Amino acid sequence: MQQQILEGLLSGLRVGQSIAAVCRRGHVVEPNLSPRTWVEQSAATSSTNYPEKCTDCGAVVLTACISCGQPLPGGRPPLYEYRVRPFCACGAAMPWATRKERLYELQNIIEEREALSEADRLLVNEQIEALAREDLPEKQQNRAWQAIQRASPELMGYGGEIVLTLMSEWVREKLVGKK
Numbered sequence: 153m154q155q156q157i158l159e160g161l162l163s164g165l166r167v168g169q170s171i172a173a174v175c176r177r178g179h180v181v182e183p184n185l186s187p188r189t190w191v192e193q194s195a196a197t198s199s200t201n202y203p204e205k206c207t208d209c210g211a212v213v214l215t216a217c218i219s220c221g222q223p224l225p226g227g228r229p230p231l232y233e234y235r236v237r238p239f240c241a242c243g244a245a246m247p248w249a250t251r252k253e254r255l256y257e258l259q260n261i262i263e264e265r266e267a268l269s270e271a272d273r274l275l276v277n278e279q280i281e282a283l284a285r286e287d288l289p290e291k292q293q294n295r296a297w298q299a300i301q302r303a304s305p306e307l308m309g310y311g312g313e314i315v316l317t318l319m320s321e322w323v324r325e326k327l328v329g330k331k
């Protein structure tokens with residue numbers, strides 16, 4: 153990528169904030185890369201000073217959001233402590249975001265976007281809790297998604313990116329495939 157574009161992507165960082173390198177499973181490889189170093193390494197004008205594969209699990213190491221290209225915000229002064237976050241500022245889920253984290257983010261988005269009645273809000277929350285279970289059979293997942301869509305018909309418009317990472321192929325076909 154061009155250096156200029158990369159420098160533009162730094163605008164999301166706070167003053168003095170560094171950039172993190174995290175593997176696709178969420179292991180922190182380097183919490184404090186300097187933005188300058190990140191630009192040079194991403195423009196491939198210098199080689200990376202962190203391993204390109206995670207030394208814990210072998211997964212590919214990321215320093216930017218796959219959706220929008222913004223660098224992963226790292227530690228901030230004065231302590232430069234760093235905590236891995238499941239979502240980018242653009243709203244995209246990071247590869248390491250768990251099913252539960254994605255569902256809770258979806259719940260936040262629905263509550264922000266929709267003026268739900270109290271009854272619908274409770275219904276959506278119940279369905280989200282049900283979907284957060286790892287072992288919910290697909291038929292019930294399908295029913296839960298249908299109930300959520302009834303309560304928030306525009307969901308696929310504003311929350312689609314997250315929803316699609318949560319539905320199994322089968323549920324997706326049932327819900328999204330037949331419009």
Ligand SMILES: [Zn+2]
Nearest residue numbers: 175179206209
């Ligand atoms: Zn790893």
Ligand SMILES: [Zn+2]
Nearest residue numbers: 217220240242
């Ligand atoms: Zn992003």
